[in-house]
Amino acid sequence: DGxxxxxxxxxxxxxxxxxxxxxxxxLNHDAMxxxxxxxxxxxxxxxxSQIVNDFQKGDIAEGYSVSRExxxxxxxxxxxxxxxxxxxxxxxxxxxxxxxxxxxxxxxxTVV
Amino acid sequence: ELKVEQNPLFLSMQEGKNYTIxxxxxTTSDRLxxxxxxxxxxxxxxFVLLSNGAVKQEGRLMASLxxxxxxxxxxxxxxxxxxxxxxxxxxxALNNAGNMLTFGGGTRLxxxx
Numbered sequence: 115d116g117x118x119x120x121x122x123x124x125x126x127x128x129x130x131x132x133x134x135x136x137x138x139x140x141l142n143h144d145a146m147x148x149x150x151x152x153x154x155x156x157x158x159x160x161x162x163s164q165i166v167n168d169f170q171k172g173d174i175a176e177g178y179s180v181s182r183e184x185x186x187x188x189x190x191x192x193x194x195x196x197x198x199x200x201x202x203x204x205x206x207x208x209x210x211x212x213x214x215x216x217x218x219x220x221x222x223x224t225v226v
Numbered sequence: 227e228l229k230v231e232q233n234p235l236f237l238s239m240q241e242g243k244n245y246t247i248x249x250x251x252x253t254t255s256d257r258l259x260x261x262x263x264x265x266x267x268x269x270x271x272x273f274v275l276l277s278n279g280a281v282k283q284e285g286r287l288m289a290s291l292x293x294x295x296x297x298x299x300x301x302x303x304x305x306x307x308x309x310x311x312x313x314x315x316x317x318x319a320l321n322n323a324g325n326m327l328t329f330g331g332g333t334r335l336x337x338x339x
Binding site for chain 1 (some may be wrong): 259261266267268269270271274314316326327328329330331332334
């Protein structure tokens with residue numbers, strides 16, 4: 115089945131650690147996105163990528179990094195510079211044009 | 227930059243009642259998307275509205291788009307408990323290089339028996 119797979123579903127991070135969230139899609143979509151959702155809030159864009167080896171900062175990129183070495187994969191690293199990383203992280207992909215974005219199941223990150 | 231505002235942010239309603247969720251956006255956009263999110267889950271696409279005057283219906287939900295007024299509505303008819311969820315609207319700004327979506331804050335709907 116085609117879709118977007120995020121892993122892990124739950125992730126715990128110690129203070130000062132970097133952690134990487136995985137996002138893989140087999141939909142052959144060009145564009146991929148990372149959003150952050152805080153409890154009771156909407157989605158805020160962290161990073162996006164339109165093509166391989168290229169990505170752009172979104173509204174809240176500080177403390178995060180990404181890579182896009184393959185079309186199918188867009189991992190997000192939450193660095194120690196991100197002071198408040200506890201949130202629900204959603205990865206999405208979208209073909210070019212007037213269609214909707216498709217979302218993965220999300221990763222819930224908690225700082226312990 | 228596109229800004230998207232939804233209201234109400236929270237809606238508690240009785241089963242069988244009708245209600246409308248409003249989505250206003252700040253700049254010209256020719257398309258608008260509606261998503262549903264269940265607690266702790268991801269977002270599920272509900273409607274894609276691609277032109278002024280577009281209307282789409284699925285079951286008890288109907289969405290419409292007025293690009294001149296910069297307004298989209300999600301109308302709920304004869305609500306049932308299964309519709310309890312958070313609903314988001316999202317839109318892309320024209321000339322948006324990233325082809326990305328900007329989301330409203332969401333409307334949390336609770337339908338009571």
